[in-house]
Amino acid sequence: MGISKEKKQLLCNYMDYKCEICHKKFILSNLQIHRIRPSYEDGTYENFKNCMVVCKKCHEILNSAQRMALGLQ
Numbered sequence: 001m002g003i004s005k006e007k008k009q010l011l012c013n014y015m016d017y018k019c020e021i022c023h024k025k026f027i028l029s030n031l032q033i034h035r036i037r038p039s040y041e042d043g044t045y046e047n048f049k050n051c052m053v054v055c056k057k058c059h060e061i062l063n064s065a066q067r068m069a070l071g072l073q
Helices: 005-014 056-069
Strands: 031-035 051-055
Touching: 005 031, 005 051, 031 056, 051 056
Parallel strands: none
Antiparallel strands: 031 051
């Protein structure tokens, strides 16, 4: 299950709608929430310390790096 719209908006507002990786500003629909500790390691969206606000491009890079680290890519 993904993050609720309310939590996503709260996190994005807190980060001033900026990606934590590239530091560019985006509209809400172009931002995503990345779990630092992934779900397969019991990472959740409930702990905001486990969440990063990232743009779609940076999110793809983070997810790709995680898959490569696991030998899945």
